[in-house]
Amino acid sequence: MLFFELFVDHFPSFMDAMWQTVQITLFSLFFGLILGIVFGLMKVSRNKFLQSLSNAYIWIIRGTPLLVQIYFVYFGIPMATGMKLTEWQAGIITMSLNAGAYIAEIVRGGIESIDPGQMEAARSLGLPYNKSMAKVVLPQALRTMLPSLINQFIITLKDTSLLSVIGVRELTMNGKIITANNMETIRMWSIVAIYYLIVISILTIIANKVEEKVSKSKR
Secondary structure, eight states, X not given: OOHHHHHHHTHHHHHHHHHHHHHHHHHHHHHHHHHXXXXXXXXXXXXXXXHHHHHHHHHHHHTSOHHHHHHIIIIIHHHHHOOOOOHHHHHHHHHHHHHHHHHXXXXXXXXXXXXXXXXXXHHHTTOOHHHHIXXXXXXXXXXHHHHHHHHHHHHHHHHGGGGGGGTOOSHHHHHHHHHHHHOOHHHHHHHHHHHHHHHHHXXXXXXXXXXXXXXXXXX
């Protein structure tokens, strides 16, 4: 079968798989961003217990392969708790936890890049620590964090390919299923690569536009 014919014939299934990939990425980054901000703030807090808790979470997630984390969540949690997880739920939980640890380090680095005098000035004006962090430090840190957050966005999208091991029909799993049926290995994986390049390129352009607007608004 010609490359173009193969591309056209399987276009609908790849559109569905791409939508699954993008959805998982967006949900994972949404929850991962919440985890990252919480644990990032914990890491720069003055509370030693919160610092230790944040360090432990980041150490465990960053110190273990994502594939192992996927297996642990999908198989380990149901065995330990009796709670059944769908492939989609397990995928989003794992990707969120994974992204959260890396975003926490991005948040920490962004906060620490801001001159400590900014916090001191806010506190001297009578603002409590939490409001000083939310109103003064974090908005400035966002400019520093944004390129790294965009990079994490792209990494998370590509990492969704590992969810094929538990049966999530994202782009990679879709390619595996079609290849098993028609044995068009080289052509099919070339098509999968093209779809990844398309979606990542589109999202990168959008993310860069957002970064550009944020940078202009801060001038």
